[in-house]
Amino acid sequence: MYKLTYITALIFITALMVTGCKKEGALTASEDEQGYTLPQGYHGYDTTILDLYNKYSAYFLYRFTDKDTYWTPTGWKNATLNSSGTWNTGYGVTRADTNFISSQLALIKKLWLSYYTDKFLVKFLPAKVMLCASVDSLYTTYVFTPTFQAINADKSVGAWFNYDNICVNYGNAGVTAMTSGDSLKFLAKTNLIFIQSIPGRNLSAPTNDFTSVANYNGTFSSQANAYAQGIITIYYNGRSAQLDWNAYMEAMVSRSEANLKKSTANTDMTYMGILNTTKDSNGKIRQRYNIIRNYFITNYGVDLQAIGNAADK
Structure with a gap:
């Protein structure tokens, strides 16, 4: 892996730190198994x-x-x-x-x-x-x-x-x-990418109470059938509790709560309106939404929906 330091460079940096050449004060170098050294x-x-x-x-x-x-x-x-x-x-x-x-x-x-x-x-x-x-x-x-x-x-x-x-x-x-438009786009994209990276690195898995709400063994002939089970991933693609967990996280950080509650046809396959009874005919989407939202609030002090409310304006 790429190394950012060499022995001679470390000696030179150490000398600078000892003599106090910089007004910012001494910086402490750090290095671990990644092989990078700070400061750069x-x-x-x-x-x-x-x-x-x-x-x-x-x-x-x-x-x-x-x-x-x-x-x-x-x-x-x-x-x-x-x-x-x-x-x-x-x-x-x-x-x-x-x-x-x-x-x-x-x-x-x-x-x-x-x-x-x-x-x-x-x-x-x-x-x-x-x-x-x-x-x-x-x-x-x-x-x-x-x-x-x-x-x-x-x-x-x-x-x-x-x-x-x-x-x-x-x-x-x-x-x-x-x-302000540039800032809003940056906020929306960067936070969505961050949230998508979390399951992408296998760091967040569905809880048992989230998984138990939906039946993944059935045959769904339409998106409305999937929504009725609390499944918000596209019905004809591969289905799993993990994919839905990821999708609920994405929905919260990419859509405002107002837009999640907006009446939207149950043929629509976006996150828009998933909390409205038009899509959530059995209340299972709201149930699963609350489970995952409260999970991150309780365990990490983070309301993912607050990000969507800020990003989706």
Whole structure:
């Protein structure tokens, strides 16, 4: 794994710390089995990054390699051109501009970390948070002139989860000129990505009382049948208590409570209206919703619905 330190560099850093060359005061280096060393530099925000590590054991990195972010045990996740002439879906990032990391960290604290307790963050933050100048979703699209060909298109996003890390955008000049709309999109995307990463790392499993409400052995001919059982995942896809647990978490952080209660046709397969009797004909969705919402409030002091209420405006 990529190493951020060498013996000579450590000696030099130690000398600087001893002689007090920096006005910020001495920073304590930290290193564990991940192989990263903090601080990565001697900017004012390095103290903030070290504080975050000491609180949550998560590395907020502005120096990282392609392997650090794209590699997984099942392969690299950056978009590449395959033998058929199309691009596989993936993502691309660039490292944060060091001139804007202080503002980026303030943004992360305000619109992401502030919605969670320390207990929640210690448990669920990934090993690495990559501080990026750009985070792009990459996918194949097609052009027809002058010749038909597949090209790699991109869409800027606020954050992206991969294996053991979350890449976060806005380590660039744009962080100083964000509109209220920009902030809302960042809040919604970053928190959704964080919540999706939790079951993605096998860190949250359904409780027995949640699982016992629904019958997963039946045959469902429509989405309305699934809703009647308290199942909010798409009825013709694979079904399980774990998938529903994940879906309820997503629903809470991506939709306001008002929109979850909005009357919506029971043929609709989105989270909109899942708490209204039009979809929740037997009250099982509300029952399961309350179980999972109260679980995170009781065990971690976090109301996931508060995030959806802030993000879905």
